[in-house]
Amino acid sequence: MKSNFSGAELTFLGTSSGAPSFTRNVSSVALRLENEVWLFDCGEATQHQLMRSKLKYAKITRIFITHMHGDHIFGLPGLICAISGARTAHSRSYGGSVVPLHIIGPPGIRQFIYSSITWSRSVLGMPLIVTELRQPARASGGSPAAHTEQLPIWTAYNDGNFCVRASVLRHPVPCFGYVIDECDASGRLDAEKCVEMGLPPGREYAMLKAGQSVTTKDGRVIRPEDVIGTPRPGRRLVHLGDTCDSSSMVSLAQGADSLIHESTFEAKKVSEALYKGHSTARMAGKFAAQVNARALILTHFSNRYAGGLSA
Ligand SMILES: [Zn+2]
């Protein structure tokens, strides 16, 4: 697997809030990495949207769910079965073990999935691993933390290349925002400088990248720090679920390279947005400024805004 976002691509499979419209499906975003695809939310008919994209079911390895509202999860049971079918077919054709599917989400997601799979008598041909992000037990009796208190941060995934952390947003039901960080990359090797110093391309370049000094044919010692630049900081993608207050994520989302934020309503409908636990475009913009995001992508539009794009 590639260790960073280079070549990564986001596909918005659904950008409508609540219910689909003729021009938009309900929430789902796909993040295509080098050799796998992650989904964020899986509204009804996400399968149809995937069929219209170039993404392959068999490549989906992880689905992160923000919250249990139907417009974010009603597509899960069918898609799980479709991924299972694609995985087993792939394994039959090319051999190798069947890759598991991981689903990460709030409490309740496990029962929702297992009930759907069990009662529809579906048989899965792949391991399905469901992880619920649960509030740690509190000494004072276990009630959830007030929004103003320090909220817990979960590490939802970490493979040394990517780290996904989650925290809670304000919405009528428990709802997560996910922050996906790629690890810092080592500095680039300056090949031109190597040649100038008498070291043509060869296996010594790999040794330098691995932190070893090398000696040229004429006896000159080249140290890694002579030809390798400073480490490049990893990039940050932030995907927030439904929210009328994202302030709990300010420090976690700081410096986001791309921020995906809901924008159910236009700015003048702020009272309705707050009442329903959602954001306006202006609220999303304010949060983006607060975290110094380099790019803000709005989604989850009320279907009163028809729009001209089909996603
Ligand atoms: Zn929603």
Ligand SMILES: [Zn+2]
């Ligand atoms: Zn919601």
